[in-house]
Amino acid sequence: MQDPVLVINCGSSSIKYALIASGDAPARLAGLAERLGGEDARLTGTDSRGERFAEPLAGADHHAAMAAILDRLEGLAPVAVGHRVVHGGERFHDATRLDDAVVRALEGLSELAPLHNPANLEGIGATRRLFPDLPQVAVFDTAFHQTLPPRAYRYALPEPLYRRHGIRRYGFHGSSHAYVSRRVATLSGRQDGGWLIAHLGNGCSACAVWRGESVDTSMGLTPLEGLVMGTRSGDVDPGLHAHLARRLGWSLERIDRLLNHESGLLGLSGLSNDMRRLEQAAAEHHAGAWLAIEVFCYRLAKALAALTCALPRLDGIVFTGGIGEHAPAVRARVIHQLHHFGARLDAGANAAIDGTEGRVDAGQGPELWVIPTDEEAWIAAETRRLLESPRS
Numbered sequence: 001m002q003d004p005v006l007v008i009n010c011g012s013s014s015i016k017y018a019l020i021a022s023g024d025a026p027a028r029l030a031g032l033a034e035r036l037g038g039e040d041a042r043l044t045g046t047d048s049r050g051e052r053f054a055e056p057l058a059g060a061d062h063h064a065a066m067a068a069i070l071d072r073l074e075g076l077a078p079v080a081v082g083h084r085v086v087h088g089g090e091r092f093h094d095a096t097r098l099d100d101a102v103v104r105a106l107e108g109l110s111e112l113a114p115l116h117n118p119a120n121l122e123g124i125g126a127t128r129r130l131f132p133d134l135p136q137v138a139v140f141d142t143a144f145h146q147t148l149p150p151r152a153y154r155y156a157l158p159e160p161l162y163r164r165h166g167i168r169r170y171g172f173h174g175s176s177h178a179y180v181s182r183r184v185a186t187l188s189g190r191q192d193g194g195w196l197i198a199h200l201g202n203g204c205s206a207c208a209v210w211r212g213e214s215v216d217t218s219m220g221l222t223p224l225e226g227l228v229m230g231t232r233s234g235d236v237d238p239g240l241h242a243h244l245a246r247r248l249g250w251s252l253e254r255i256d257r258l259l260n261h262e263s264g265l266l267g268l269s270g271l272s273n274d275m276r277r278l279e280q281a282a283a284e285h286h287a288g289a290w291l292a293i294e295v296f297c298y299r300l301a302k303a304l305a306a307l308t309c310a311l312p313r314l315d316g317i318v319f320t321g322g323i324g325e326h327a328p329a330v331r332a333r334v335i336h337q338l339h340h341f342g343a344r345l346d347a348g349a350n351a352a353i354d355g356t357e358g359r360v361d362a363g364q365g366p367e368l369w370v371i372p373t374d375e376e377a378w379i380a381a382e383t384r385r386l387l388e389s390p391r392s
């Protein structure tokens with residue numbers, strides 16, 4: 001494996017990793033350490049022979065899980081580590097080499113992405129201790145959205161809140177939107193096109209991309225704005241916060257927990273945050289599961305329709321993320337609700353595609369694509385780009 005970059009995507013209770021070689025068809029080893037901190041923690045992945053493995057990691061924390069991941073890399077020493085960092089705030093516009101001062105600045109941004117940045121910092125701390133001599137790079141979810149114009153990134157709030165406190169829309173999932181928009185431009189041959197990307201994972205966001213640049217997106221100051229997600233509410237009336245505080249005496253922490261952890265698909269269905277589980281339950285006539293899927297799809301279609309305003313021309317729509325890649329019924333519902341844009345699915349192609357790249361429109365209206373995202377490939381490429389640039 002040539003000059004491999006280790007990519008770390010640290011969540012609150014999981015670490016996704018990939019060791020990605022350089023070259024046109026880069027080899028990779030990848031895996032997932034999940035349920036960290038619990039007795040059922042485990043590490044699963046693919047080894048250098050392409051075989052799947054599963055290893056129990058009972059009680060392991062992030063540091064112990066990182067050590068187990070390194071054991072699995074079988075002596076393939078990385079030349080650098082690239083980290084996903086969700087929030088770069090006003091200060092970080094591009095991939096940045098990590099040192100003590102950058103880590104301190106990232107700690108200061110944690111309150112803007114409380115589900116994500118603290119976990120990203122755990123991963124950074126663990127790998128800096130394990131590899132004190134390797135260059136390490138932060139690749140920000142917010143970086144791709146640096147091209148948003150003011151009309152898209154400003155809230156209708158008094159100007160000093162923006163100028164003095166950085167209260168603006170930042171947007172997230174940038175590595176995914178960047179990777180997928182490059183990929184669809186290549187596959188479709190439309191480098192200059194206008195695209196809508198729907199990234200539908202546990203967190204969900206949509207992005208309008210014109211000529212390769214993000215021009216608007218559904219997430220805002222924090223990764224809570226916009227679409228309905230697994231456990232996050234997405235948009236609610238901003239008056240809800242004051243109402244809950246006055247009527248129910250709820251604290252800010254309680255409201256934060258409600259909107260980040262107890263809402264979305266989970267809150268609507270009363271059953272699960274997992275789309276697979278909801279589709280099964282809906283097939284068995286569970287009313288909450290039906291409603292959750294209906295609200296999820298309607299709100300997504302409405303957001304995509306609104307985002308067309310950011311594009312001089314709509315060439316196509318791309319679905320990605322676990323739900324976007326694997327749930328044909330969700331794609332079908334959303335496209336049906338966008339029929340007045342001329343969007344028409346090929347039902348057979350839509351049903352057949354599952355976790356692979358392909359076009360699913362009926363040959364008229366905007367092109368419709370499914371493209372599996374690869375945030376790790378984007379982060380590895382950005383890490384190399386930074387380290388190979390003359391200024392690094």
Ligand SMILES: Nc1ncnc2c1ncn2[C@@H]1O[C@H](COP(=O)(O)OP(=O)(O)O)[C@@H](O)[C@H]1O
Pocket residue numbers: 200201202203230273274275276277279321322323326327
């Ligand atoms: N076959 C499937 N059908 C429907 N939903 C699926 C399927 N496979 C995965 N998903 C959904 O994808 C979501 C997780 O997306 P993923 O991109 O893996 O998450 P993360 O944001 O954690 O990377 C879950 O809601 C899961 O149910």
Ligand SMILES: CC(=O)OP(=O)(O)O
Pocket residue numbers: 086116141172173201202203204223
């Ligand atoms: C920003 C965000 O929502 O990330 P994730 O989908 O990994 O939760």
Ligand SMILES: [Mg+2]
Pocket residue numbers: 201202203
């Ligand atoms: Mg994700």
